[in-house]
Amino acid sequence: MRAVLTLVLVAALPVVAVAQLPRDLGAIARKVPSLGGLLKGTPPLSTDFDDTIGQQPILDRKETTRQPRSMRSLARTGNGAFILQPGLWEQTLQSYCLRAGTYAPGQGDGYLYAPAKGSRAAAIRAILAASVNHPEIVQSDIQMLLWAVLSRVNVSKMPPKMQAVARVLLPASEIRAIDADALEVIGAAERTRLFRGLPAPIRKVLEVESDLRYRFYRANVNYAEIERIAVLSGVAPEDNANKIRRGQWSRHPGGYYIRYFPDSFMKTRVQILVPGRVVVTRDRLNRIISIEDSRGGRTETVYNDALAPRPHPQDSRLKAYPFKTVRFTKRGANGKPEVLEIHDKGWTFQRSQPRNRRAMDQPRGLSPQHTPVMRVVRASYTLVQDWWDRWFERGEQAQEIHERYEFYRDRGDAATTTGDADSVDELEDRDHYRDGIDAATGVDLGDRLEWLSDHQERENEALEYATSVLDGLPTTSTTDGPAWEPGDGLGVPSGGGQRLGISGR
Numbered sequence: 001m002r003a004v005l006t007l008v009l010v011a012a013l014p015v016v017a018v019a020q021l022p023r024d025l026g027a028i029a030r031k032v033p034s035l036g037g038l039l040k041g042t043p044p045l046s047t048d049f050d051d052t053i054g055q056q057p058i059l060d061r062k063e064t065t066r067q068p069r070s071m072r073s074l075a076r077t078g079n080g081a082f083i084l085q086p087g088l089w090e091q092t093l094q095s096y097c098l099r100a101g102t103y104a105p106g107q108g109d110g111y112l113y114a115p116a117k118g119s120r121a122a123a124i125r126a127i128l129a130a131s132v133n134h135p136e137i138v139q140s141d142i143q144m145l146l147w148a149v150l151s152r153v154n155v156s157k158m159p160p161k162m163q164a165v166a167r168v169l170l171p172a173s174e175i176r177a178i179d180a181d182a183l184e185v186i187g188a189a190e191r192t193r194l195f196r197g198l199p200a201p202i203r204k205v206l207e208v209e210s211d212l213r214y215r216f217y218r219a220n221v222n223y224a225e226i227e228r229i230a231v232l233s234g235v236a237p238e239d240n241a242n243k244i245r246r247g248q249w250s251r252h253p254g255g256y257y258i259r260y261f262p263d264s265f266m267k268t269r270v271q272i273l274v275p276g277r278v279v280v281t282r283d284r285l286n287r288i289i290s291i292e293d294s295r296g297g298r299t300e301t302v303y304n305d306a307l308a309p310r311p312h313p314q315d316s317r318l319k320a321y322p323f324k325t326v327r328f329t330k331r332g333a334n335g336k337p338e339v340l341e342i343h344d345k346g347w348t349f350q351r352s353q354p355r356n357r358r359a360m361d362q363p364r365g366l367s368p369q370h371t372p373v374m375r376v377v378r379a380s381y382t383l384v385q386d387w388w389d390r391w392f393e394r395g396e397q398a399q400e401i402h403e404r405y406e407f408y409r410d411r412g413d414a415a416t417t418t419g420d421a422d423s424v425d426e427l428e429d430r431d432h433y434r435d436g437i438d439a440a441t442g443v444d445l446g447d448r449l450e451w452l453s454d455h456q457e458r459e460n461e462a463l464e465y466a467t468s469v470l471d472g473l474p475t476t477s478t479t480d481g482p483a484w485e486p487g488d489g490l491g492v493p494s495g496g497g498q499r500l501g502i503s504g505r
Helices: 002-012 023-031 057-061 121-131 139-150 160-169 172-180 188-195 200-216 223-230 391-404 406-413 421-440 448-470
Strands: 087-097 112-115 250-252 256-264 267-274 279-282 288-292 298-303 319-331 337-343 347-350 374-378 489-492 500-502
Touching: 057 448, 087 139, 112 250, 121 139, 121 160, 121 172, 121 500, 139 160, 139 200, 139 223, 188 200, 200 223, 256 448, 256 500, 267 500, 288 421, 288 448, 298 448, 319 421, 319 448, 347 421, 391 406, 391 421, 421 448
Parallel strands: 337 374
Antiparallel strands: 087 267, 087 500, 112 489, 250 256, 256 267, 279 288, 288 298, 298 319, 319 337, 319 347, 489 500
């Protein structure tokens, strides 16, 4: 009898596909005899957590003190896309629930970017993009249309107001495609009979869609009753809990990084990071001797080669080199360079080896000075071991840094990045170098925090740029940035939770 009911269900709902269900529900569906093979068709929106384009653990670890700039200051294309420039950008935008019958995002929920996939993905993108140029259409009406499209409601049978919104936001070709895939209402008694033998999670999803269709086909439907069905109140159960930490970065194929901070399903703060070019210069031993940002800020080091490098006690490839001079250069209030020098203080670990193709005659000294605005701090030592301040503590930190970069080494082995093992080693060196500079500035400087903050931001930018190169993202100049169209992808949590679509308004 159950097999007969399953066949009737499939005949009545031929386009409810396993992929339409959250990932965990889809696994259950495939275990039901015959159901996995009989459910056919492409769902309106199939994007799930498996489609996300990966986390960025190195970027997530780096906290930045710089203030993001507003995306409203960026130029925009005719369809509302933001033309990005290097830097950190932020905007709070309207967002939309794109999976009915799920819990709204909580304050600690994180989301990763994923492309929109499914038979109605183009329609979803069209609605989100067109909404930017139609501020007269309120957000609740746009959300109603999105839920109706996802529930396979026939546009020609929607209430007149919703039909009018659809005609404004959707091209005629998409409306015809939606109508061709539309489903009719199943009566309550028939639905109970059809759904009786199904597992509870699958039955719940089918019942939500059926309830929404029933109400959308009524002339007097209102937003409040639709939202009560589509958005569950309370806290998601543990088995559906989101495992993504709030504010995690993910890679966008457009050439930048993106992260989401939803306040609710209706409003989401979005940050976009476009790595700017940072020039890192190395000497003949492949040691970092300068890092220069696009603003003219620079960190330079000269190594004390009178002291032999000290090998790490557990990793023979990792060697520590002491600094002779550390110089910071930044633009002062009057636009002239200001310089701070620290002598005979600090050291850094180094893992990477010289590359054959790299020029072997890199300068070993500091760049020439063109301004008298300079402060010099000296630290005197009588014992050689005093150079190796905090040796054991930093040795342990170096091991932790190395383990973190195994993420990229594994990806390099899997040919999912454009980098190689040498590139990852050089990326790791930047972390060691940053720790070394931090230690060198641990002397009593009245305004050291300002100098250190400036250097750390330069280090962050260098790391961001190097990471983007490893990820195969296109490098960006200051004049021809990529464009971000908010509706081109989704914010997706783990655990089969609520997907979010973003509008550019």
